[in-house]
Amino acid sequence: MTVPIQLRHDETFVLNLGPQHPATHGVLRVKLTMDGEYIVKAEPVLGYVHRMHEKMAEGGTFVQFMPNTARMDYLHALAYNHGYALVVEKAAGIEVPERAEYIRVITVELNRIASHLLWWAAFLLDLGGFTPLLYAFDDREKIIDLLERITGSRLTYSYMRFGGVCNDIDDEFITGTRDFIKRLRGRLPRLYHDLVTHNIILIKRIKDIGFITAEQCRRYGATGPVARGSGINYDIRKNEPYSVYPEFDFDVPVFEECDSMARYMVRLQEIEQSMRIIEQALDKLPDGPIMGKAPKMLKPEAGYYYSAVETARGSLGHRLVCDGGKNPYKLKLRSPTFSNLSLYGEVAEGMLLADALAFMGSLDLVIPEIDR
Amino acid sequence: METSIWRALLYLVGIMAFAGLNAAYLGWCERKGAARVQRRIGPCEAGWAGLAQPLCDGLKLLSKQLVVPNGVDGIIFRVAPVLAMIPAITSMVVIPFSANIEARAMELSVLLIFALASLSMIAVLLGGWASGNKYAIISSARAVSQNLAYEIPMLVTVITVVMISGSMNLREIALDQQGGFWHWNIFRLENGHFLTMWVSFIIFFICSVAETNRAPFDMAEAESELVAGFMTEYGSMGFGLFMMGEYLNIVVGACLTATLFFGGWDCPFGLTPGVWWFLIKIYILIFTFIWIRWTYPRTQIYRLLNLSWKILIPFSLANLLITAALIKVF
Amino acid sequence: MEIQEQTRIALAELFPAITTVDAPPVVEGGSQDEAPPRAPGVLVTDFAGCGSHLDVLCRPDQVVDVARIMDGQGFFLEAVSGVDWIDRHQLEVIYDYNRLGGDHCRVMVRTCLPRTEPVVPTISGVFPAADWHERETFDFYGIQFQGHPNPIRILLPEDADFHPLLKDFMP
Numbered sequence: 001m002t003v004p005i006q007l008r009h010d011e012t013f014v015l016n017l018g019p020q021h022p023a024t025h026g027v028l029r030v031k032l033t034m035d036g037e038y039i040v041k042a043e044p045v046l047g048y049v050h051r052m053h054e055k056m057a058e059g060g061t062f063v064q065f066m067p068n069t070a071r072m073d074y075l076h077a078l079a080y081n082h083g084y085a086l087v088v089e090k091a092a093g094i095e096v097p098e099r100a101e102y103i104r105v106i107t108v109e110l111n112r113i114a115s116h117l118l119w120w121a122a123f124l125l126d127l128g129g130f131t132p133l134l135y136a137f138d139d140r141e142k143i144i145d146l147l148e149r150i151t152g153s154r155l156t157y158s159y160m161r162f163g164g165v166c167n168d169i170d171d172e173f174i175t176g177t178r179d180f181i182k183r184l185r186g187r188l189p190r191l192y193h194d195l196v197t198h199n200i201i202l203i204k205r206i207k208d209i210g211f212i213t214a215e216q217c218r219r220y221g222a223t224g225p226v227a228r229g230s231g232i233n234y235d236i237r238k239n240e241p242y243s244v245y246p247e248f249d250f251d252v253p254v255f256e257e258c259d260s261m262a263r264y265m266v267r268l269q270e271i272e273q274s275m276r277i278i279e280q281a282l283d284k285l286p287d288g289p290i291m292g293k294a295p296k297m298l299k300p301e302a303g304y305y306y307s308a309v310e311t312a313r314g315s316l317g318h319r320l321v322c323d324g325g326k327n328p329y330k331l332k333l334r335s336p337t338f339s340n341l342s343l344y345g346e347v348a349e350g351m352l353l354a355d356a357l358a359f360m361g362s363l364d365l366v367i368p369e370i371d372r
Numbered sequence: 373m374e375t376s377i378w379r380a381l382l383y384l385v386g387i388m389a390f391a392g393l394n395a396a397y398l399g400w401c402e403r404k405g406a407a408r409v410q411r412r413i414g415p416c417e418a419g420w421a422g423l424a425q426p427l428c429d430g431l432k433l434l435s436k437q438l439v440v441p442n443g444v445d446g447i448i449f450r451v452a453p454v455l456a457m458i459p460a461i462t463s464m465v466v467i468p469f470s471a472n473i474e475a476r477a478m479e480l481s482v483l484l485i486f487a488l489a490s491l492s493m494i495a496v497l498l499g500g501w502a503s504g505n506k507y508a509i510i511s512s513a514r515a516v517s518q519n520l521a522y523e524i525p526m527l528v529t530v531i532t533v534v535m536i537s538g539s540m541n542l543r544e545i546a547l548d549q550q551g552g553f554w555h556w557n558i559f560r561l562e563n564g565h566f567l568t569m570w571v572s573f574i575i576f577f578i579c580s581v582a583e584t585n586r587a588p589f590d591m592a593e594a595e596s597e598l599v600a601g602f603m604t605e606y607g608s609m610g611f612g613l614f615m616m617g618e619y620l621n622i623v624v625g626a627c628l629t630a631t632l633f634f635g636g637w638d639c640p641f642g643l644t645p646g647v648w649w650f651l652i653k654i655y656i657l658i659f660t661f662i663w664i665r666w667t668y669p670r671t672q673i674y675r676l677l678n679l680s681w682k683i684l685i686p687f688s689l690a691n692l693l694i695t696a697a698l699i700k701v702f
Numbered sequence: 703m704e705i706q707e708q709t710r711i712a713l714a715e716l717f718p719a720i721t722t723v724d725a726p727p728v729v730e731g732g733s734q735d736e737a738p739p740r741a742p743g744v745l746v747t748d749f750a751g752c753g754s755h756l757d758v759l760c761r762p763d764q765v766v767d768v769a770r771i772m773d774g775q776g777f778f779l780e781a782v783s784g785v786d787w788i789d790r791h792q793l794e795v796i797y798d799y800n801r802l803g804g805d806h807c808r809v810m811v812r813t814c815l816p817r818t819e820p821v822v823p824t825i826s827g828v829f830p831a832a833d834w835h836e837r838e839t840f841d842f843y844g845i846q847f848q849g850h851p852n853p854i855r856i857l858l859p860e861d862a863d864f865h866p867l868l869k870d871f872m873p
Contacts, residue, residue, distance in 0.1 A: 015506055037510070037673070047857040054842070055866055090753060128587055128670025134410035201588055201668050204675060218778045218802055221831035227802060234803040304810060306753030306798065319798060321785050330867075332783035334798070339780075342834045353510075354672045371857060 012040050017357075019048045025122055026367025030344075030360075032353070039356055042348040044341055050371040057331035062088050062298045063162065065331070070156035072335065073369040075115040078108045079311040081160040086242060087307035087318040088162050091300035099288040100164030101244045106281045107147060107159065109274040110177065113184070114143040115312035116267045116274075123264070123361040124196065127205055135191050142180045149173055163292035174282055181275050192268065206260040210359030212347055213258060220346075221339035224314025225270065226363060229263035231256040236310040247284065248277045260362035267364070270312075299326050313337050313364050335369045383465075383475040391461045394623050395616035396426040398658065402619075405662040436608035443504035444605070452499035453606065453613035459488035459495075460620030467627045468543045470637040470647035481542040482530060485628060486523070489583065492621060493519045496585075499614065500602030511602045514591040514673050519583060521680035526579035528688040529572040532695040533557055533632045536565055542628075546636030553640040558633040563702040568695045573633045575688050580625040580661075582676070584618060587665040591673050626657040705775070705805040706755045710744050712771045713756070713809075716764055717743045754798075754810040762813050762822045765797070769825040769832075772799045777809065779825070782835035784843040786817075788869040793820045793843055820845040842867035 018029040027048035033041040053072065057065045069084045070077035082104055089096060096104075121136035144154045150167050151159040159165055196202060217227045227234055235252040237245040253269035255262035302324040308317045314336025321330040340363050348356045400415065400422065407414025415422030440449060466481035468474040478484060493516060500512025536557065537545040549556050558573050560566050582589040603614050630636060630653040637650040671679075742764075745757040760768055769779075777799040785794040797811040815822055824847040826832040836847045837856040844865040847853065854860055864871060 013506065015510075047855075047859070050857040052866055058867075087753070090751065124669060128590065129668065130406070131410050131666050134412060138411065195667075199668065201671055205669060205672060218776075219830050221778050221780055221829070223802070232802050239803065239806050303752060304754070304757070304796070304812075306808065306810070308753070308800075308808075315780070315800075317781055317798065319781060319783050319796065321796075330783070330785045332781060332796075334781035338834065339831055342831060346830070352672065352674070354670075 011035060015353075025361075025365050026370075028365065028367045028370075032356075034353070037352050037354075039348050039351050039353065042345050042356065044344055046367075046371055048371065049368045051368075053333065053372045054331055057328050059327070061326050062300075062328060065328070066160070067156070067158040070153075070158055071368065072333065072372055073311060073313065073316075073337075073366050074156050075118055075366055076108075076111050076312045077155065077157045078104075078111040078159060079309050079316060081157060082108055082243070083307055083309040083311075083316045083318050085160045085162055086309065087305050087320045088298065088300065090307055091303070091305045091320055091322050092162065092294070092298050093300075094163045094294045095292045096164055096243075097289045097292050098244070098286050100290045100292070102281050102285050103165050103169055103290065104160060105243055105245065105248075106169070106177070106278055106285075107151070107157075107165075109278050109281075110143050110147060111157075112312050113271050113274050114140050114147075116271050117143075119267060119312070119364045120192070123364075124202075126357055126361040127202065129196070129202070132192075132196055135187075139180075139184055139187065142176075142183070146173060146176050146180060149176075161291060161294070162298065163294035164290045166291075168290050174285075177278060177282060181279060184271075184275065188268075188272070197264075197268065203261065206264060206358055206362065208259050208261075209355050210260045210347060210351070210362060211258050212343060216343055216346065220343040222314070222336075222343055223339065224310070224312070224336050224364075225263050225266040226314065226340050228252065228254045228266045229260075230258040234315075236308050236315050240308060242307070242309065244281075245277075248280045250276050250280075260359055263362045263364075267312075297326055299324060311336060313366065313369070314340060333372055335372060337363075337365050337367075338370045341365060341370060387461065387464045387475060391464060391620055391623075395619045396430060397423075398619040398622065399429070399615070400426050401658070402662050402665075405659065406666045409663065409666040430612070433608050433612040438610055439607045441504065441605050445502045445504075448498050448502040449605075450610075452495050452502055453610045453617070455495035455498065456492055456614050456617035457620065459492040460617055460624050463488050463624045464627075466542060467624070468546050468631060468636055469650050471547075471645065473647055474543055477543050478541065480540050482534060482540045482545075485542075485624065486527060486530070489523070489621075492617065495617070496602055499606070503602065503605035505605050508602045508604050511591070511604075515585060515602060518585070518589065518591055518673070518676055518680075521677050522579045522582040522589075522684075525575050525680060525684035525688040526583065528685070528692055529576045529579070530632065532568060532572050532688075532692050535692075535695060535699060536560065536569075542631050542636075546631050546638070549635035550638050550645065552638070552642030553635070556633065556635040556638070556640075564698050565695065568691050568698070569633070571687065571691050572695075573629075575684055575691070576629065576632070578684065579680075580629060581664065582680070584621045584625055584661075586622070586661055588668040588671050589676055590665075590670060591676060622658060622661055623654065626654040626661070629657055630654050705801065706746075706807045709772070709775050709777075709807060709809060710746065710756055712775060713744045713758055713768065716760065716767055716771070749808070754808045756807070756809040758809060758811040760811060760813050762815055765795075765811070765813055766823050766825055766828065768811050769797070769828040772809065772811075773828050776804075777801055777807075779829040779831045779835070782832060782839050784839045784845055784867065786843060786867060786869045787814075788817070791817045793817050793845055795822055795839065795845060797825070815845065821848060822846070823848045824850040826850060841865070844868065 012033045012035050015032045015034050016029060017032055019027045029045040031043040031045055032039050053068050056068055069080040073080055117136040117140045121133040124132040148154050150169050150173055151157045212230050214230045214232050217230050217232055231254060233252060233254045238252055250273045253266050255265055300322045302322050305320040306317060308315050316336055317334030319332035320328055323329040348359060404414040415425040418424040418428050463485045465475040466478050466484055496515045497512050500508040534540055537548045539545060553559060554561060558569050560569050603611055606614060630650060634653050637647055638645045639649050740759055742759050742761055747754055747757045749755050780798040780800045783796045787794060792814045794812055794814050799809040801807055813822060822845060824836055826836060834856060836850055839845050840847060840853060841855045841858050842865060855862060
């Protein structure tokens with residue numbers, strides 16, 4: 001509900017939301033200038049989790065940066081792995097075998113489902129519903145167990161290598177994934193939609209809250225579910241396909257309403273589409289090697305390279321500048337949440353505090369990704 | 373009724389014990405209930421089925437240092453938690469647990485309970501203000517506006533019950549409903565009151581949930597927005613007293629609901645009444661409070677206030693008029 | 703691709719002397735006695751090989767005009783990064799533009815600044831996204847963006863007096 005009343009700018013006080021706060025997902029500080037319960041100005045202050053990954057990239061070889069990629073957006077770490085692997089493979093001209101591509105897609109989509117489940121849980125926790133957290137984590141636990149079998153980690157995966165993946169998947173993983181998909185398909189309508197999505201309190205809480213127009217998305221560079229909730233049909237997997245995504249038949253959910261409810265529905269439907277992709281990938285999974293030919297010490301040709309992948313939060317870009325040496329000369333990580341959050345100041349003006357928090361939750365923020 | 377000193381002492385100890393046990397073990401009930409709703413187990417380590425958990429929590433809270441921050445108003449900061457407990461315990465003096473168990477039968481017991489409820493609202497206000505913390509002040513302001521808004525429909529619905537029973541004495545209201553569930557106020561068949569009583573009950577129940585600051589009306593302590601709301605600056609027993617006050621308010625709310633609408637200590641099938649029926653009824657109501665809390669997310673403050681001022685008050689006033697008309701006509 | 707051609711033509715108007723550089727991508731970096739430095743202009747690059755459709759090298763003062771043309775063509779600013787070419791005594795700013803939906807086209811706009819006095823006008827008037835990206839580039843490299851509405855550091859502490867991504871930075 002944006003305010004039709006006149007904000008009195010003279011009687012304002014400054015409230016610090018964060019850096020320690022249950023609702024800011026990570027260490028984010030938002031300086032709110034408030035007039036009563038209305039926000040006059042919102043200014044996100046970043047840098048509390050800044051670890052300077054870009055300097056670390058320059059300091060080590062290409063392969064030494066792979067574990068770092070997982071530490072940024074730890075919820076969709078495999079997509080970060082994938083983006084980095086893609087840009088280096090582009091630079092060095094490394095071919096990836098088909099089986100490896102399929103495995104990459106399966107694991108990235110499983111991770112996407114896990115990320116959206118956690119977003120859903122945290123979003124509802126912000127709004128005061130404690131129970132959905134437990135339901136979502138029940139499903140997430142199954143995904144994490146599956147991924148732990150093949151990658152060795154539960155959260156921060158360093159699974160991909162230049163030329164493929166480091167471990168093969170076995171039959172138990174395949175049957176486990178199929179069982180998980182069946183189980184989640186059974187739970188989604190009852191536990192997720194009936195109990196929560198159609199809950200009148202939730203609907204009143206997030207419908208018509210936080211309008212982001214398509215033009216605002218373009219001017220601020222917002223991508224991912226934030227843009228798709230505002231009617232922009234842009235998904236890198238369809239518009240700029242990479243890996244083996246052209247082989248799969250899936251839809252891109254786009255909603256026109258531009259409010260938090262639209263973004264919520266986009267993400268829940270993306271879970272279903274990811275399940276479709278995984279099923280098709282498992283059916284079509286070819287045999288073969290899982291690693292292509294890659295030199296031991298990578299020295300790509302000098303030049304400027306860019307790769308873009310679609311993470312759960314938007315379009316992740318890696319801008320790699322090589323100079324022919326064995327370290328990246330410059331690696332710029334374009335994180336989607338950084339751009340998504342930059343429109344917070346403009347949109348939150350005039351909102352109520354509770355609505356501003358619901359809006360922030362609907363943006364799906366992961367602060368380590370913003371701060372890198 | 374003899375007014376001997378022994379009787380007074382017995383009731384004093386009894387009420388303190390009841391209040392203490394409830395405050396402590398309602399926390400256990402809530403955690404177990406929450407756990408089952410969330411498909412997990414809940415406290416199970418401390419004692420059999422976690423029953424020693426409240427004792428452990430109490431000991432832990434007692435052993436912590438009561439940190440008093442610098443910018444607080446010393447006396448009010450320390451008094452506010454105590455003030456939160458007093459109304460709830462005092463209200464139990466006039467609640468009829470059964471035909472023979474009532475600490476003090478008063479002619480205006482309903483009025484006393486609501487007067488004391490306003491006192492607990494002041495405790496919340498003082499607690500938030502004395503903390504000297506912006507979050508706490510916002511939360512107190514929200515709590516006071518919410519409590520104020522929901523007291524009105526609550527009182528109006530209580531007036532309908534009082535009009536039907538003809539007395540403000542809780543004991544007489546309960547006595548009026550003896551003899552089986554068809555005599556209970558909520559199903560009152562005579563004079564057509566059943567048309568209005570269930571509306572009264574629903575409005576009263578919603579207002580109780582809002583008055584006790586329970587989800588979905590827990591703006592005041594909206595955890596994810598205002599940290600712990602007006603309780604942010606309180607540690608150890610200060611926090612403990614606020615929580616216990618909240619649980620006791622729930623108990624008093626449930627007792628009131630049971631007495632006003634469900635016949636107090638009456639057996640639903642017309643058999644021997646007794647204090648057990650009363651306890652069963654209040655615990656079913658308390659379970660409903662817990663169940664609602666863990667199912668729904670929170671509403672927004674303006675929707676909450678809208679619900680009260682624009683929906684509940686007109687409905688309860690209309691209800692009052694219809695009840696009065698029915699009494700007059702029949 | 704249509705939009706790529708359209709954008710190339712629109713951008714080429716900024717470089718009247720040389721419309722398109724048809725030579726294969728000239729690599730820059732390493733020692734100075736390699737290939738001669740590229741002249742400003744619009745280059746069509748191999749998308750599959752390097753990830754961009756167009757590679758534009760412009761002068762620092764043309765940055766805002768380029769941004770206006772990109773805005774007019776419906777692009778969005780995806781990222782602003784800096785590169786420290788310490789051997790050439792230059793700091794380079796790379797702007798990445800992309801399209802949201804429809805025809806796909808990625809444009810990389812580069813501009814080189816002298817390392818001792820890295821000043822470039824801000825494009826945050828055209829793309830508000832540049833606000834935070836330019837603050838980050840200033841934070842890491844010390845590049846001054848003239849006309850920026852809020853030129854303070856974003857990720858490092860406000861009172862830091864160093865720029866960490868410079869190649870000669872010693873912690």
